Amino acid sequence: MDSNVIELLNELPQPLAMVLAGDPNEPKRRGGMTAAWLSRVSWEPPMVAISIAPERHTYQLIKDYRCFTVNLVSKSLEDIALNVFGVLSGWDLDKFEAVGLKPTSGRAVTAPIIANSPLIVECKLVNEVPVGDHVMIVGEVVDAYKGSDEVPLIYYRDIVVTVK
Numbered sequence: 730m731d732s733n734v735i736e737l738l739n740e741l742p743q744p745l746a747m748v749l750a751g752d753p754n755e756p757k758r759r760g761g762m763t764a765a766w767l768s769r770v771s772w773e774p775p776m777v778a779i780s781i782a783p784e785r786h787t788y789q790l791i792k793d794y795r796c797f798t799v800n801l802v803s804k805s806l807e808d809i810a811l812n813v814f815g816v817l818s819g820w821d822l823d824k825f826e827a828v829g830l831k832p833t834s835g836r837a838v839t840a841p842i843i844a845n846s847p848l849i850v851e852c853k854l855v856n857e858v859p860v861g862d863h864v865m866i867v868g869e870v871v872d873a874y875k876g877s878d879e880v881p882l883i884y885y886r887d888i889v890v891t892v893k
């Protein structure tokens with residue numbers, strides 16, 4: 730594919746989130762990753778979809794536990810999203826311990842949440858669809874709530890943008 734086409738796709742604004750899965754009380758069985766390729770995909774029932782590379786540790790946890798949470802990233806979470814959850818792998822370490830975070834379960838699912846995220850969306854895994862070199866994980870939204878009043882960040886042109 731023409732590299733200019735790939736470059737132009739960075740013009741699509743994306744949300745910036747941390748997708749978390751597993752058992753919050755089990756350091757070896759919990760994890761999560763930063764994700765920008767995500768969207769809502771159904772009104773009724775409400776659903777979201779995230780494109781995840783199949784080698785991600787987070788993908789394995791989502792398959793094993795059949796649920797996950799989407800935690801939008803604010804300015805105060807930007808550093809851990811970009812420098813820990815988005816670059817290190819749960820195959821190698823417990824990212825929660827690495828950032829000194831004690832995760833708790835969601836309200837409707839056991840998957841971990843980041844309690845001070847501006848928006849926490851809890852999902853049950855309902856489908857997965859192979860899409861090129863990724864797998865699209867489809868989750869039915871079972872709860873959503875705000876953990877802070879901070880503004881969520883947008884991922885645009887490969888950089889993080891603040892929207893007022």
Ligand SMILES: Cc1cc2nc3c(=O)[nH]c(=O)nc-3n(C[C@H](O)[C@H](O)[C@H](O)COP(=O)(O)O)c2cc1C
Binds near residue numbers: 762767780815818884
């Ligand atoms: C800003 C940003 C956005 C990302 N978006 C995605 C994404 O949508 N899908 C994906 O598979 N990986 C994405 N990644 C890469 C994963 O977050 C990264 O590979 C992570 O280390 C995987 O961790 P895990 O192996 O513990 O699951 C993104 C990384 C960054 C920094």
